[in-house]
Amino acid sequence: MTFxxxxxxxxxxxxxxxxxxxMLDRLLTERKEGKAVYHIxxxxxxxxxxxxxxxxxxxxVATGLDQRFLAYFRGTEGDAxxxxxxxxxxxxxxxxxNGWTIHIEQxxxxxxxxxxxxxxxxxxxxVLDGEAYYFELGMELPPSAxxxxxxxxxxxxxxxxxxxxxxxxxxxxxxTKGVREMGAETLLGQSVTLRPQYLLESGGxxxxxxxxxxxxxxxxxxxxQDSGRTWEINRPIQVDGEEWTLGELYLSPISLAFSLNSxxxxxxxxxxSEMTSMEEEADLHLKNGDVVTVRRVVSQTQDGESGEIHSVxxxxxxxxxxxxxxxxxxxxxxxxxx
Amino acid sequence: MNSAHRxxxxxxxxxxxxxxxxxxxxxLMKNVPDAEDATQNVFRKVMExxxxxxxxxxxxxxxxxxxxxxxxxxxxxxxxxxxxSEEALQHMSCEQHRDDGLKELIWGLPEKDxxxxxxxxxxxxxxxxxxxxxxxxxxxxxSRLVRARQKLKLRMEAEGYDIP
Numbered sequence: 001m002t003f004x005x006x007x008x009x010x011x012x013x014x015x016x017x018x019x020x021x022x023m024l025d026r027l028l029t030e031r032k033e034g035k036a037v038y039h040i041x042x043x044x045x046x047x048x049x050x051x052x053x054x055x056x057x058x059x060x061v062a063t064g065l066d067q068r069f070l071a072y073f074r075g076t077e078g079d080a081x082x083x084x085x086x087x088x089x090x091x092x093x094x095x096x097x098n099g100w101t102i103h104i105e106q107x108x109x110x111x112x113x114x115x116x117x118x119x120x121x122x123x124x125x126x127v128l129d130g131e132a133y134y135f136e137l138g139m140e141l142p143p144s145a146x147x148x149x150x151x152x153x154x155x156x157x158x159x160x161x162x163x164x165x166x167x168x169x170x171x172x173x174x175x176t177k178g179v180r181e182m183g184a185e186t187l188l189g190q191s192v193t194l195r196p197q198y199l200l201e202s203g204g205x206x207x208x209x210x211x212x213x214x215x216x217x218x219x220x221x222x223x224x225q226d227s228g229r230t231w232e233i234n235r236p237i238q239v240d241g242e243e244w245t246l247g248e249l250y251l252s253p254i255s256l257a258f259s260l261n262s263x264x265x266x267x268x269x270x271x272x273s274e275m276t277s278m279e280e281e282a283d284l285h286l287k288n289g290d291v292v293t294v295r296r297v298v299s300q301t302q303d304g305e306s307g308e309i310h311s312v313x314x315x316x317x318x319x320x321x322x323x324x325x326x327x328x329x330x331x332x333x334x335x336x337x338x
Numbered sequence: 339m340n341s342a343h344r345x346x347x348x349x350x351x352x353x354x355x356x357x358x359x360x361x362x363x364x365x366l367m368k369n370v371p372d373a374e375d376a377t378q379n380v381f382r383k384v385m386e387x388x389x390x391x392x393x394x395x396x397x398x399x400x401x402x403x404x405x406x407x408x409x410x411x412x413x414x415x416x417x418x419x420x421x422x423s424e425e426a427l428q429h430m431s432c433e434q435h436r437d438d439g440l441k442e443l444i445w446g447l448p449e450k451d452x453x454x455x456x457x458x459x460x461x462x463x464x465x466x467x468x469x470x471x472x473x474x475x476x477x478x479x480x481s482r483l484v485r486a487r488q489k490l491k492l493r494m495e496a497e498g499y500d501i502p
Binding site: 201 | 348352364365374378382385440441443444448456459460478480481484485487488490499
């Protein structure tokens, strides 16, 4: 795909000259008439200031949580304790004949999602200083654990963590995965096989490395312990003008997950484009009055048989579930008290 | 722009940026009436803005951020609206011509993907600038760009567009 293809696509969004003129006329007429400007009430996302991470060591002392995870979730040493039950130190290096090495550093998991920290090291002469890279890491459960009906949906790819030295041959990635993407009901106690697949670079020299040429992988056992809490909400929720049911809601210190059901709606009613609109819609209301918007979508999936939607978000800060008093989804607030 | 600004100044600013603001609004709102309303609201906000813009780049950046925020606010209400009937949707898709197909492909991407692609490839902002506009970090923008471009490419290929 070329710039021309992309520009051609975006050109289609431009207004016609007639539309431009009509909107301007309306605007200037309203101005003359002194019409009141429509103000929309905003929910202010109160995000705690990012903690200064002054520790020089790579792991928190008490929990073993990698500092890069802690920085990603903008946590303090104290916050790390809340997620300590979900930490799996891996520390495995997969070395390839082509000179590349993938370090699988650590996994952080809860009941419904997991995050994997990896470091990609290119051969010495290769500098990873391009504009954008995509590293695909396979995360699979054994077939015996894949007990959920087929589902469709989408999840986000990896995030490149801040590159301290853009002139070197290293990049650190954080991959996330939702439980339903992996075909299971829970990730607690599961064995997950991590297998690097490929690395692509956009533009420039276009690095393209296929890691599947060699059979390297590692298997990690996720913790049995659940750092989260589950609420059976079972209350109506308006979705696109129709009544659905908000079923189970789950909160861990790093994630929010919930299910939506509707008897009257078959799976085809929901399409990926509608589901994407949900990514701006979750807010956590805290005991101290703060409202934290949850923006990181891990996955949105829909059960192929029942039509149930399962959404998993990751928070961008560590929040103990007991500090959350209510959750707003699609503009509707559900109390978690009692 | 403060209230003292004359209609001509407003019209000039509007003509400089309406195409961009409308493109962002249509990309995010996914339908023409809502995109037009959102565009109007953005320019109403410019009329109310009581500080001067530092320079043309500041003016443009302010409009991008305001357009995105406006659409986000509107989308909070979008779910409550009546959806088109299944029959109407099928009818629309039968009549869909090639240009609408391209729009549909962009609309099928997550909102953040649409924004980074548009700002980087169409408006020419680099990853650092896109990150500042969207309130995220440059490395996130870079990975999102690769991902979004790849997703769009696959979708365009699947729909039969000739992609080199």
